[in-house]
C-alpha cells in the first residue's frame with residue numbers, strides 16, 4: 356500500500372473518524388481545526404447501528420457503549436391523540452440485537468479523538484483554513500491556506516470535514532427553516548419517559564419536544580439527558596424576548 360500524506364479540515368465527528376480510520380491503516384494524517392482546543396458543540400446525539408459498526412471497526416465501540424445509553428425504540432405522540440405517530444423499535448422481534456446508542460457529544464468526541472491520536476494522527480488546533488490550492492498542472496501539490504496567510508505542506512489527499520459552512524466546499528449551505536434549542540440536564544426517573552427510549556411530543560407540525568437519555572459521561576456520576584425544542588428560526592427572537600413561563604406553559608400543554 357502506498358502511504359499517503361493526508362490533510363483533514365475539521366476535527367468534528369467526520370474528521371476524527373476519518374483520521375482514526377486512515378491513520379490506523381498506516382497513512383500519515385494531519386487534522387486542522389479552527390478551535391484552539393477542539394471541542395464538540397451541542398448536547399447529545401444518537402448513533403444508529405451503521406455508525407456503531409464504524410466505531411466497532413475502529414475498535415472503540417465498547418468504550419462508546421460504556422459512556423452512552425442503549426436506545427431500544429423511538430416514540431412520538433401528538434397532544435391529545437391517544438395513539439403514537441412515531442413508534443419504531445430497533446429489534447421488535449428480538450432477532451438482531453440491534454439498538455440505537457445515545458451519547459453526550461463530549462463523550463463521542465473524546466472516544467474519537469483518543470482513537471485518532473492512538474492511531475497516530477496529528478492534531479493541529481488553532482488553524483482556520485480559508486482555501487484549498489490545487490494547481491492542475493502539479494496535481495500532487497494540494498495545499499491548504501490558513502487565516503494568517505500561511506500555507507500547509509502539500510498533501511496527496513485533502514478531506515473536507517469542516518461541516519456545513521466549509522470554506523473549501525463549492526456547495527453553499529442554506530439555513531433550514533426549523534432549528535432546535537437543546538441542553539443537557541440530569542436524568543430524572545419518570546414512568547412516561549423510559550430510560551431506553553427517544554421520547555418526542557409534537558404540537559401540530561410546529562414544535563417538537565424531545566428527551567434523549569445519554570448515559571453517564573466521563574467526569575460525571577449522574578446520568579444525563581438531552582432535551583430538544585424545535586421551532587422556526589424566524590420565531591427565535593420572539594421566543595427569547597417572551598417570559599419563560601409562556602414557553603413552560605406550551606411545553607406542559609403537550
Ligand SMILES: Cc1cc2nc3c(=O)[nH]c(=O)nc-3n(C[C@H](O)[C@H](O)[C@H](O)COP(=O)(O)OP(=O)(O)OC[C@H]3O[C@@H](n4cnc5c(N)ncnc54)[C@H](O)[C@@H]3O)c2cc1C
Pocket residue numbers: 364365366367368369370387388389390393394399400401402403482483484485516517518519520521522535537
Ligand atoms: C440539534 C441537532 C441534533 C442532531 N442529532 C443527531 C443525531 O441524533 N444523530 C446524528 O447522527 N446526527 C445528529 N445531528 C447531525 C450531526 O450533529 C452532524 O451531522 C455532525 O455533527 C456533522 O459532523 P461533521 O464532522 O461533518 O461536522 P461538524 O461537527 O460541524 O465539525 C466540523 C469541524 O470543522 C471545524 N471547522 C469548520 N470550519 C473550519 C475552518 N474554516 N477551518 C478549520 N476548521 C474548521 C469546526 O471547528 C468543527 O470542529 C444533529 C444535529 C443537530 C443540530
